[in-house]
Amino acid sequence: xxxxxxxxxxxxxxxxxxxxxTARERWxxxxxxxxxLHLVELGEHALRADQRKQADDRLAELDRISAxxxxxxxxxxxxxxxxxxx
Numbered sequence: 001x002x003x004x005x006x007x008x009x010x011x012x013x014x015x016x017x018x019x020x021x022t023a024r025e026r027w028x029x030x031x032x033x034x035x036x037l038h039l040v041e042l043g044e045h046a047l048r049a050d051q052r053k054q055a056d057d058r059l060a061e062l063d064r065i066s067a068x069x070x071x072x073x074x075x076x077x078x079x080x081x082x083x084x085x086x
Contacts, residue, residue: 010036012032019039020032020035020036020039023035023036023038023039026038
């Protein structure tokens with residue numbers, strides 16, 4: 001079917017063939033191209049979930065570190081001057 005979208009060819013290497021067989025267990029009766037689309041969609045979802053987890057982990061680590069050193073900081077910048085002029 002004609003399209004203006006980019007097309008990609010995939011060689012059925014052993015890795016790709018194995019992925020297709022695994023996908024065929026979940027989506028029996030689908031063509032290889034449909035199976036590849038399912039795999040791409042699932043892969044994209046997994047990558048996004050991993051990115052969210054990494055961001056959440058970084059934020060949790062920053063919270064842990066900032067809590068450890070919270071005593072080193074004052075409530076406001078003016079309190080740090082201890083009455084000294086600016």
